[in-house]
Amino acid sequence: MRRKFNYGEFVVLNPLQSRYDLMPGRVLVPLYAATNDGIYRMNRRKRLGGFAAVVGITLGIIFFAFVAVAGILLVVFTVFSLRYPYVSPPYLSAYLIVVLIGVGLIAGLIAGSVYAITKLVKAARKFGRIANTLEGELIVSWNSVKTIVVTNMR
Numbered sequence: 001m002r003r004k005f006n007y008g009e010f011v012v013l014n015p016l017q018s019r020y021d022l023m024p025g026r027v028l029v030p031l032y033a034a035t036n037d038g039i040y041r042m043n044r045r046k047r048l049g050g051f052a053a054v055v056g057i058t059l060g061i062i063f064f065a066f067v068a069v070a071g072i073l074l075v076v077f078t079v080f081s082l083r084y085p086y087v088s089p090p091y092l093s094a095y096l097i098v099v100l101i102g103v104g105l106i107a108g109l110i111a112g113s114v115y116a117i118t119k120l121v122k123a124a125r126k127f128g129r130i131a132n133t134l135e136g137e138l139i140v141s142w143n144s145v146k147t148i149v150v151t152n153m154r
Contacts, residue, residue: 001137002135002136002138004136005042006133010040010136013034033136037141037142038145040137041136042134042136054124064116065117068109068114071110075103079103
């Protein structure tokens with residue numbers, strides 16, 4: 001029987017004991033947890049995938065925020081450069097057209113960055129829920145347990 005758990009609903013039976021337990025051999029050992037129903041084998045792959053997705057999304061949000069801020073600064077510097085154009089009068093109209101096209105492109109870049117940030121925030125909420133839950137498979141129910149012997153206590 002499979003079931004989803006939130007943190008606080010279970011007690012981990014075989015936690016990592018030290019930083020050296022993060023070696024691949026130890027990480028591949030299944031995680032067992034005790035709940036009110038019995039003992040479950042937890043599936044950590046989905047949670048790690050959700051965590052990796054949230055990290056990637058966070059980096060994307062930081063990147064697009066940087067792009068939006070850089071675009072805003074470019075627009076501000078362009079507007080200030082329009083106050084004192086060092087262009088001779090025959091080329092002034094071409095200069096203004098190029099500047100307006102540039103401002104339009106930068107404004108589109110800013111709008112696209114804001115849109116990307118809102119989409120990434122929605123995706124982060126979805127993957128954040130995945131990263132905060134664990135799925136487990138019931139191995140032993142408490143009805144079938146007669147005695148418990150503690151072999152190692154830390």
